[in-house]
Amino acid sequence: MPPNEPTTTAPATTTTPPRPAPAPATHRTAPAVSLAGAAKAYGAVRAVDGVDLEIARGETVALLGRNGAGKSTAIALLLGLCPPDQGAVELFGGPPDRAVRAGLVGAMLQEARAVPRVTVGELVAFVAGRYPAPMPVEQALELAGIAELAGRRVDRLSGGQTQRVRFAVALTGNPDLLVLDEPTAALDVEARHTFWKSMRAYARRGSTVLFSTHYLEEAEAHADRILVVDRGRIVADGTGDELRRAAGGSRVSFDLAGRPAEGLTLLPGVRALEVRGDRALLRTEDSDATVVALAELGAVRGLEVAPASLDDAFLALTAAEATTAEGETAR
Amino acid sequence: MRDYLRLETRRTLRDPGFVVGGIAMPVLMYLLFTNLGDGDSGGWKTGAMVGMAAYGAVGTALNTGGGVAEDRAIGWLRQLRVTPMPPHQVVVGRALTASVTVLPAIAAVLAAGGLLNGVRLDAWQWAALALLLWLGSVPFTLLGLGNGYRLTGQTTGVANMVANLALAVLGGLWFPLALFPEWLRAVSAYTPTNRFAELGTSVATGHAPPPGAIFVLTAWLLAFGAYAVLSYRRGAGND
Numbered sequence: 228m229p230p231n232e233p234t235t236t237a238p239a240t241t242t243t244p245p246r247p248a249p250a251p252a253t254h255r256t257a258p259a260v261s262l263a264g265a266a267k268a269y270g271a272v273r274a275v276d277g278v279d280l281e282i283a284r285g286e287t288v289a290l291l292g293r294n295g296a297g298k299s300t301a302i303a304l305l306l307g308l309c310p311p312d313q314g315a316v317e318l319f320g321g322p323p324d325r326a327v328r329a330g331l332v333g334a335m336l337q338e339a340r341a342v343p344r345v346t347v348g349e350l351v352a353f354v355a356g357r358y359p360a361p362m363p364v365e366q367a368l369e370l371a372g373i374a375e376l377a378g379r380r381v382d383r384l385s386g387g388q389t390q391r392v393r394f395a396v397a398l399t400g401n402p403d404l405l406v407l408d409e410p411t412a413a414l415d416v417e418a419r420h421t422f423w424k425s426m427r428a429y430a431r432r433g434s435t436v437l438f439s440t441h442y443l444e445e446a447e448a449h450a451d452r453i454l455v456v457d458r459g460r461i462v463a464d465g466t467g468d469e470l471r472r473a474a475g476g477s478r479v480s481f482d483l484a485g486r487p488a489e490g491l492t493l494l495p496g497v498r499a500l501e502v503r504g505d506r507a508l509l510r511t512e513d514s515d516a517t518v519v520a521l522a523e524l525g526a527v528r529g530l531e532v533a534p535a536s537l538d539d540a541f542l543a544l545t546a547a548e549a550t551t552a553e554g555e556t557a558r
Numbered sequence: 559m560r561d562y563l564r565l566e567t568r569r570t571l572r573d574p575g576f577v578v579g580g581i582a583m584p585v586l587m588y589l590l591f592t593n594l595g596d597g598d599s600g601g602w603k604t605g606a607m608v609g610m611a612a613y614g615a616v617g618t619a620l621n622t623g624g625g626v627a628e629d630r631a632i633g634w635l636r637q638l639r640v641t642p643m644p645p646h647q648v649v650v651g652r653a654l655t656a657s658v659t660v661l662p663a664i665a666a667v668l669a670a671g672g673l674l675n676g677v678r679l680d681a682w683q684w685a686a687l688a689l690l691l692w693l694g695s696v697p698f699t700l701l702g703l704g705n706g707y708r709l710t711g712q713t714t715g716v717a718n719m720v721a722n723l724a725l726a727v728l729g730g731l732w733f734p735l736a737l738f739p740e741w742l743r744a745v746s747a748y749t750p751t752n753r754f755a756e757l758g759t760s761v762a763t764g765h766a767p768p769p770g771a772i773f774v775l776t777a778w779l780l781a782f783g784a785y786a787v788l789s790y791r792r793g794a795g796n797d
Contacts, residue, residue: 306640327640334640339633344572345565353565357641396637406640 257320259284259404259435260305264314266459267300274300276459277314282437284403287430289446290439292456293545298439299337301456302408305437306334318404326404330358333402337409337439341381341389348377351395358400367399370425372418386413394422398429405429407438411445423449443537457545467537474540477514481521482529483507494520499543510535510543562643562651563658566625570659576621580663584614585670591732592675602734604679607671608687608758609731614663615695616725616751620718622656623702627714630707649703649790656699657692664691683761690757690767694775697750700782708789725751750778 260282267275275297282288290298303309304316307323318326326332342350351368355361368374371394376384381392390413398405407426411419426449430436440446446453447467455463455470463470483505492500496513506529511517514532521527570576588610592603629635638648668688671677679687705717726732728742729751735743746752753771760767 308636308639328642328644330642332640334637336633336636336640339637340631342569342632342634343628344569349565349568353561354641356561357643359642393637400641 257317258282259286259319260437261317261320262301262305262314263316265301265304265311265316266313267304267309267311269300273459275304275311278459278461280454280461280464282435284435285433287427287436287449287451288438289450289453290437290456291441291443291446291453291541292439293441296456296545297459298456299408300459302334302336302406302437302439306332306406330360330400331403332406333397333400333404334406335393335397335408335410337412339393341384341392343382344380345382346378346380347373347384347392347395350381350392351399354396355399358402360401361399362401364399367395370398370429371395372421372425387415387418390414391418391422394425402434404435404437407436409440410438411440411442443541447537455541455544463544470544471535471537471540472512474510474535474543476512476535477510478533478535478539479509479511479514479517479521480506480529480531480533481526483526484528486526510539559647559651562647563654566651566655567658570621570625570655571662573625576618576659580614580618580621580659581666584610584617584663585666587613587732588667588670589674603671603675604677604762605734605759607667607675607677608691608762609755611664611667611671611687611691612694612729612751612755612758613722613726613731614667615660615691616698616731616754617722618660618663619656619695619698620702620705620722622652622659622699623704623706624711624714624718625655626652626703626706627709627711631711653699653703656702657696660692660695660699664688664695679762683764686761687758690761691754694754694757697775697779697782698754700779700786704782704785704789706789707786708792725749728752729755731755748774750775750782753778 258281260280262278262280265275265278266273278301290301292298300309304311305318305323307316307318307327316323319331323332347368348364352364355364355367361367364377365374368377371391373388373391373395376388376392381389384392390410394407394410397407405426410426411422414422423445426436426438438450451466453463453465453467453470454461463473465473483502485505488500488502488507491497491507491509494509495516496511497509497517498512499510501508501510509517518530518532521530588606591610592606626635635648639645665688668684672679672684701721702718705714705721709717728746729749730738730746731751735746735752738746747770753774756771757767757775760771
């Protein structure tokens with residue numbers, strides 16, 4: 228478990244207010260989110276198994292992983308919905324519930340369903356009223372793309388509409404940190420597009436956004452940084468390009484033409500070899516060096532260089548980590 | 559807090575189950591029971607009015623627990639926990655909602671008694687009756703909250719219904735105690751519903767509430783209060 232960076236704790240001790248203030252003094256300097264060795268188990272299942280991460284203010288970060296990888300538990304931990312069994316969780320340099328109480332956090336939770344017998348406008352206005360500096364309800368509805376639904380009962384909307392109501396509920400308090408757990412799960416293509424546009428508009432105002440998803444394209448397209456979660460751990464942390472490189476950046480393939488495949492894994496840059504019939508597929512970190520080496524061997528028939536897809540990277544990262552532990556993280 | 563109270567009261571009043579079960583049913587049953595047999599005694603009309611108002615109040619108070627179980631199931635309580643609203647305000651707000659929504663149930667039966675069945679009481683008696691029935695419903699709210707925080711939505715509904723019917727019949731809210739055998743009358747004296755109604759009948763006959771009734775109801779208040787607190791502690795971490 229790596230130690231906390233000193234900057235996260237130092238200001239808290241020097242500027243302690245005389246009585247508990249709703250917004251701590253570290254609020255402006257501390258990272259928005261900080262988890263250190265956080266772990267949470269349900270029975271024998273280690274849902275979150277020692278997570279260290281820091282999210283700076285203003286970052287847009289994706290938590291990418293399969294269903295059951297531990298994304299929702301990690302989010303529950305950082306929102307203070309459940310305490311970690313081990314490790315520390317901080318939002319804006321203080322305990323999560325303090326940040327929540329101070330109105331710094333807005334969240335769209337995954338399992339939530341429609342609140343019955345209340346209209347969209349009533350619900351969003353009620354939540355907005357809990358926050359110290361909310362945005363006008365109309366603006367929240369506008370951003371979520373549901374301005375025309377204000378007078379409708381929440382329990383009489385479609386699944387996609389309900390999801391957008393929950394988005395409006397999350398952002399109407401104008402929080403510094405917006406946490407979205409699988410925000411696009413029930414949305415169709417068009418609604419998805421609108422949703423991401425709104426999310427980016429919100430992020431541009433300087434807010435920190437953390438969203439979880441199991442769609443690779445969403446993570447790459449809409450986040451500055453991707454955290455790959457697998458089996459309760461963060462197995463990679465970086466941009467889409469960094470993840471591709473970490474997983475073996477490109478794919479070089481050529482016809483073996485009867486040549487033996489032995490020794491190909493020793494060529495510069497090569498991280499993995501697969502032989503399909505007479506064709507060799509090399510996953511490489513440095514396609515230029517690999518291609519030059521192959522040319523020297525005269526093995527260039529039908530040579531192709533293609534970038535590894537993010538899918539490849541994701542599969543490589545989440546499969547490899549099961550055995551090689553944390554040595555391969557991207558950063 | 560006032561916003562939360564307003565929101566939850568609105569949600570309750572829009573619930574057809576509440577309007578039918580908590581207001582319409584007790585009124586209909588009251589009119590039915592008192593007018594079927596061409597009843598000659600004004601005493602039964604008054605007694606049944608208190609009993610049915612109590613029955614409506616108990617049902618409505620318990621119903622609050624059903625709302626809590628529903629809110630847990632759909633993740634609304636969890637959503638509230640990520641807003642700046644402190645958790646204790648949510649619990650207190652729910653209990654206060656019950657005390658607001660119990661009023662129309664009481665008022666509807668009393669109005670039926672006064673306007674349709676010709677029950678005549680002094681103004682102070684009407685006021686004291688409404689007030690005592692209102693205050694006396696608090697233990698049942700706590701029982702409902704205890705169920706709501708402990709059980710799932712469906713089981714809460716069943717548990718509340720069973721509790722409501724059993725307590726209503728045993729406590730003599732539906733039929734006069736005089737029809738009960740001796741031993742059952744002895745049991746009935748220890749039920750919260752019987753003592754709850756006794757608060758009302760004593761005032762309706764011009765007496766102060768007997769100390770025994772206050773003592774038994776207070777004991778139930780403490781018991782159900784402890785149950786609600788324990789249930790809340792157990793349920794709150796997981797919902």
